[in-house]
Each structure stands twice: as structure tokens, then as C-alpha cells.
Amino acid sequence: MSSEVYDCIVIGAGIQGSCTAYQLAKNQQKTLLLEQFVLPHSRGSSHGQTRIIRKAYEENVYIQMMQESYELWAQLEEEAGVELYRRTGLLVMGPENSEGFSRLQATMQSHKIPRVVLEKQEFRQHIPNVNLTDGNGALIDTNAGVLYADRALRAVQRLFQSSEGVIKDGEKVIDITPGAVVTVTTGSGVYRGRSLVITAGPWANRLLTHTGLQLPLKVVKINVCYWKEKIPGTYSVSQRFPCFIQMEPKEGEYDIYGLPSNEYPGLMKVCYHMGSETEPDERDKQTDRGDIDILMRYITRCLPGLVPVPAVVETCMYTVTPDHHFVLDSHPTYGNIIIGAGFSGHGFKFGPIIGKVLSQLALGQVPSHDLSPFGIKRFQSHARSSL
Numbered sequence: 589m590s591s592e593v594y595d596c597i598v599i600g601a602g603i604q605g606s607c608t609a610y611q612l613a614k615n616q617q618k619t620l621l622l623e624q625f626v627l628p629h630s631r632g633s634s635h636g637q638t639r640i641i642r643k644a645y646e647e648n649v650y651i652q653m654m655q656e657s658y659e660l661w662a663q664l665e666e667e668a669g670v671e672l673y674r675r676t677g678l679l680v681m682g683p684e685n686s687e688g689f690s691r692l693q694a695t696m697q698s699h700k701i702p703r704v705v706l707e708k709q710e711f712r713q714h715i716p717n718v719n720l721t722d723g724n725g726a727l728i729d730t731n732a733g734v735l736y737a738d739r740a741l742r743a744v745q746r747l748f749q750s751s752e753g754v755i756k757d758g759e760k761v762i763d764i765t766p767g768a769v770v771t772v773t774t775g776s777g778v779y780r781g782r783s784l785v786i787t788a789g790p791w792a793n794r795l796l797t798h799t800g801l802q803l804p805l806k807v808v809k810i811n812v813c814y815w816k817e818k819i820p821g822t823y824s825v826s827q828r829f830p831c832f833i834q835m836e837p838k839e840g841e842y843d844i845y846g847l848p849s850n851e852y853p854g855l856m857k858v859c860y861h862m863g864s865e866t867e868p869d870e871r872d873k874q875t876d877r878g879d880i881d882i883l884m885r886y887i888t889r890c891l892p893g894l895v896p897v898p899a900v901v902e903t904c905m906y907t908v909t910p911d912h913h914f915v916l917d918s919h920p921t922y923g924n925i926i927i928g929a930g931f932s933g934h935g936f937k938f939g940p941i942i943g944k945v946l947s948q949l950a951l952g953q954v955p956s957h958d959l960s961p962f963g964i965k966r967f968q969s970h971a972r973s974s975l
């Protein structure tokens with residue numbers, strides 16, 4: 589074991605761990621970022637070319653965090669000298685009188701989020717090639733858009749390294765010994781840190797076992813589907829087609845979302861916001877395609893310019909909490925172990941602000957956003973000790 593003691597060790601170089609490590613290094617903290625796979629990799633939740641960024645949320649707390657997250661993304665673009673965000677707007681469609689769609693409109697209005705409400709008669713003129721479901725309303729979050737995910741992840745990791753941060757990839761953490769100085773053992777070394785941040789995505793519970801804690805997290809495999817445009821360009825970024833979210837496509841179903849064709853020319857990404865449970869290391873064994881059947885029916889009904897059979901299917905994973913809200917908290921027993929987990933399929937856009945609040949927790953500071961909705965205490969009946 590080296591005698592070196594880091595100010596902080598971060599486990600997991602997805603978007604949340606990389607952003608946290610960068611914030612710490614920027615604050616002159618000697619920081620080590622450990623990643624089990626050789627970087628870059630496509631076996632967690634942060635890979636792929638694009639993600640949606642938006643302020644269209646039903647909950648105040650997310651809108652408040654997104655106000656700052658947009659600023660931090662712009663700062664990152666400047667520091668890295670690369671384009672990370674492209675404004676496309678986001679079309680949200682949902683059952684007009686549903687609780688979710690009404691709450692979304694009310695929250696956006698109370699925060700004065702720039703938006704355009706589309707009346708039924710004008711919908712087709714603004715959004716050709718989409719059939720609005722009967723009884724659905726529609727609005728556009730005008731500043732929403734696309735984040736270039738792979739590029740963003742690489743940019744943050746590069747900035748971290750230029751701030752004297754150390755990345756050790758291809759090093760799987762196999763043990764954690766809590767204490768005033770935490771000891772972290774990987775397959776090839778033993779490291780010590782005054783604080784530890786666990787941002788291990790789908791593997792969070794595996795690592796938390798070493799700290800005597802288990803969270804109610806469900807890991808699901810997402811089939812990331814790309815659909816061929818019958819006429820190339822119909823739904824493309826260059827035709828100013830927006831990202832979209834279809835809330836509650838049918839009663840009891842999860843949202844469907846899409847991004848304009850761009851990364852694969854002629855192919856539009858449309859996905860179902862849920863998947864089937866999997867073990868993170870065995871995701872390829874999960875072959876359920878129920879989500880694809882739902883997407884095929886939706887595309888036939890509402891996106892008639894797409895061939896309703898996926899042309900490409902890739903894999904990604906969500907780590908889902910029972911209420912679909914994040915976990916951003918200190919460990920209940922060990923105050924110097926910080927946990928960022930359960931991003932429930934919507935965490936990428938928050939990367940920079942999550943990095944900031946997790947780094948504040950690691951530094952023993954009061955976080956600059958109210959993290960009470962993200963506390964571990966809310967799972968009191970679920971969270972169990974694994975000791």
C-alpha cells in the first residue's frame with residue numbers, strides 16, 4: 589500500500605463520477621478516479637452519442653437544479669473548447685387532463701420556463717409527420733436540446749486530468765474499508781482517501797455491500813432503438829425536428845422519448861423509458877423485447893414517417909429507485925462516504941450540478957441545493973443493512 593493519502597477517491601467514471609472528480613480537483617483536492625473498465629467503454633449508463641437536456645419537469649427541485657446545470661454545461665463547453673449542447677427544443681405530449689401533464693405545465697409556468705403551448709389546430713403545421721393522440725395536449729420547451737454524451741464525458745475526464753486529477757481505469761474496486769481514512773482495494777492496488785464518493789451506476793449496491801448498506805435499486809436493460817426514416821431527413825436535426833417526450837402513451841405504460849435523426853443519418857432514436865430487470869454484468873442475457881413491441885405500436889400510430897421495425901438496437905442500463913428520484917446523500921453510518929446513485933434514466937443532463945453537490949458533501953460543506961428529496965432516509969422501510 590502506498591503511503592499517499594488522497595483528499596478524495598471517486599469510484600466510477602460515468603458522467604456523475606467524472607463530474608464530481610472534476611469539481612473536487614478544481615477545488616484543489618487531490619483526487620483519484622477509479623474505473624473498472626478500460627475507458628472509453630459502453631457497459632454502463634453514460635455511453636452513446638446523445639442525451640436530452642430539458643427544464644420540462646414536474647418537480648420544482650429538478651427545474652431549480654437544471655437552471656444551474658445549463659450554466660455549468662456552458663462553462664464546461666468553454667473550458668473544453670468543444671460543442672456539447674445543441675438546442676432543438678423538446679415537444680412534450682401528454683393526456684391533457686392527466687395529473688402529470690397538468691403538473692408539468694403548472695411547474696414550468698411558475699418558473700417562467702420559455703415554452704410554447706401548441707393548440708390542436710396548429711399542431712400539424714408546427715410539427716408535421718407526428719400524429720397527436722386524441723385527448724393529448726402539446727407544448728414545447730424551447731431551450732431544450734441534445735447533449736453530445738460521449739463527447740461530454742471525454743471532455744470532463746480530460747479537464748479533470750488537466751487539473752491534476754488521476755484516473756486509473758481497468759481497475760475494479762473489490763473492497764472498501766470505512767474509517768477516518770477510507771481504504772479502497774482494486775484488483776491491482778490499495779488506495780487511501782479522506783473521503784470516498786461512490787458513483788457506480790448499476791453496480792452501486794455491489795459496492796455498498798462493503799459499507800453495510802443496500803438501497804432499493806432496480807437495474808434494467810434498455811433497448812436503445814433507432815428507426816429508419818421512410819424519407820431521409822423527415823425527423824432530422826437539420827429540418828429543426830425537436831426531441832420529444834410522449835407522456836403515458838397508454839394507461840399504465842411508461843413514457844416514450846425520441847431525439848431527431850443526427851448521429852446515424854436517416855435513423856431516429858426512439859426509446860421506451862423502462863426495461864426488464866438485469867444483473868449489470870449479465871445484461872446480454874436479458875432478451876425481453878416487450879418494450880420494442882410497445883414502441884412499434886406507437887411508431888405505427890404516431891410517427892408515420894418511420895419504418896416501424898428498429899434498424900439498430902443498442903444496449904444501455906438504468907438504475908431505478910422506487911420513486912424514480914435520485915440518491916444524493918452521505919452514508920448513514922460513515923459521514924465521509926458519499927453516494928450518488930439511482931439516476932433512474934434521467935440523470936445525464938444534471939451531471940455538472942450533481943458533480944458540484946456531491947463534491948460539496950465530500951468536502952463537508954452545506955450543498956448549494958436542497959437535497960432532502962434525494963435522501964436515503966426516504967427508503968427507511970427498504971434500505972437494509974447488509975452487515
Ligand SMILES: Cc1cc2nc3c(=O)[nH]c(=O)nc-3n(C[C@H](O)[C@H](O)[C@H](O)COP(=O)(O)OP(=O)(O)OC[C@H]3O[C@@H](n4cnc5c(N)ncnc54)[C@H](O)[C@@H]3O)c2cc1C
Pocket residue numbers: 599600601602603604605622623624625631632633634635638639640641759760761762787788789790791792795810812859904905906928929931932933934935936937938
Ligand atoms: C438509453 C438511455 C437513455 C438515456 N437518456 C437520457 C436523457 O435523454 N437525458 C438524461 O438526462 N439522462 C438520460 N439517461 C440517463 C443517464 O444517462 C444516466 O442517468 C447517467 O448516465 C448515469 O450515470 P452514472 O455515472 O451514475 O452511471 P454509469 O455511467 O454507469 O457510471 C458508473 C461507472 O462506475 C463504474 N464502476 C462500477 N463498479 C465499479 C467498481 N467496482 N470499480 C470501479 N468502477 C466501477 C462503471 O464501470 C461505470 O463506468 C439515459 C440512460 C440510458 C441508458
Ligand SMILES: O=C(O)[C@@H]1CCCC=N1
Pocket residue numbers: 640641642833843845861933934935
Ligand atoms: O431524461 C430525459 O430527458 C429522457 C427523456 C425522458 C425519459 C428519460 N430520459
